[in-house]
């Protein structure tokens with residue numbers, strides 16, 4: 251018995267060393283590549299102007315270029331009269347981050363009630379002075395570490411990965427964009443602007459988070475009911491504190507209904523067993539399943555974990571479209587010209603079963619048509635990875651993919 255245990259321990263130890271070595275090599279190669287390629291001021295990729303559709307009494311606008319989005323967000327904060335709710339996973343201390351901070355403080359100083367939430371872990375590299383706000387701004391810093399991690403209390407873990415802005419309960423924004431200058435011109439991402447009664451969904455998401463996590467000294471936010479009850483639009487919230495992860499169910503349900511096409515755009519695509527099976531089943535029944543991912547993302551380890559699924563996906567008939575020339579960071583999908591989602595959740599374990607996330611789900615043909623337009627536009631910047639090309643990759647690539655498999659549940 252002890253011999254078997256010893257062999258098992260050695261096996262685990264050797265595998266662990268292999269993971270560390272492979273990860274180190276991949277990171278070194280990636281760093282060298284980035285140095286060689288350099289850093290352009292502006293990256294060129296096909297882009298669309300903001301596009302809008304009505305949904306009931308509200309207007310939904312899709313933003314696919316950061317500069318357009320950030321201008322719109324800043325203009326709303328500048329025009330705020332009563333209330334600003336801003337939540338961002340990453341809030342960089344660069345020129346754009348400073349601009350947001352200035353407008354937030356200016357709003358608070360003219361009497362607007364301002365509440366801000368950011369994730370401490372995601373902003374560890376941001377200088378301390380940037381994170382200081384005057385008392386007129388109510389700030390919630392979502393902690394990066396709680397001792398509960400050691401007793402695996404899921405309720406007490408999870409990054410706040412959400413990106414929400416709501417102004418005066420009239421206009422709201424949600425999507426993949428964090429706050430940072432690079433995202434304005436160099437990354438291809440998608441955000442949704444909601445104007446009208448449906449803004450309630452995003453405001454409610456912010457209010458519920460604030461009230462669930464606020465310290466005793468922080469004010470409770472008024473939790474109003476929804477007068478409209480519009481069934482075509484929902485903001486689904488993953489909330490580890492309530493052990494609630496509806497975004498994963500939303501995806502599984504929508505993929506299961508697909509009969510024509512599934513068009514997914516993801517920055518970090520590391521599907522779990524059920525999501526993978528749902529996509530393969532859809533492709534198997536003749537649905538045109540296409541997934542856009544960056545050919546090379548900003549997280550080399552995510553790329554390699556993602557690649558570990560390519561063989562199965564390609565063999566099952568799923569098309570993999572590799573986005574060229576820019577980091578595509580969107581977390582969106584549209585199905586059958588009827589259903590769409592735009593949000594903060596990546597299709598990976600961290601987002602779907604670990605973090606605080608928010609995704610808008612819209613069941614509407616006009617909105618799906620906008621999403622299809624964005625997807626087709628993005629397709630022009632992709633190249634399709636064929637099974638033939640993928641099958642001829644080097645042995646060392648296959649080896650790296652295999653070694654990294656145990657990391658899948660962590661990302």
Ligand SMILES: O=P(O)(O)OC[C@H](O)CO
Nearest residue numbers: 339426428517548549596
């Ligand atoms: O966690 P996300 O999806 O907001 O992406 C963050 C970027 O990867 C920052 O490195």
